[in-house]
Amino acid sequence: MRPRPEPCLWCGREVAAAESGRRRRYCRQSCRQRAYEQRIAVRGTSFPADSTVLSAQEVTDLADRIFAARCAAEDVVIAIREGAANDELSTLCAELLVRARDAERLR
Incomplete structure (x- = not known):
């Protein structure tokens, strides 16, 4: 593994x-x-020594990226509920992965 x-x-x-x-x-x-x-x-x-200080703009940008990831996850849930085809689900999951990786960035 x-x-x-x-x-x-x-x-x-x-x-x-x-x-x-x-x-x-x-x-x-x-x-x-x-x-x-x-x-x-x-x-x-x-x-604390392990603190990370973010500017107000960095916090806003981070919140926006987290919101985009949540919206992408909601899109996947809705598509599943509506019986979307596998190719559509695959596309939505790929977008969710991109958004989640983007949300991990602090800066």
Whole structure:
């Protein structure tokens, strides 16, 4: 069984599996750097060390992506209830998967 790909701790993109050693936590060096900068920014504040601070725009964008994923899931449920054909269900499920992956991204 293939291990489930892990999302980047910074941006949520898929992280390539390490050949050996520790598992990778970030998809790119730039994500690793942004995460470091974030940890330094919350140091000395009342925020927990593992906090991720999002701007108001990032929160709005994340909420929009989650809403789109929920709508895609509702489309699948309605199609099943209405007895949609397998090809239509397959298309709707593919769209749901795209929306769910997009919703995983924090930024």
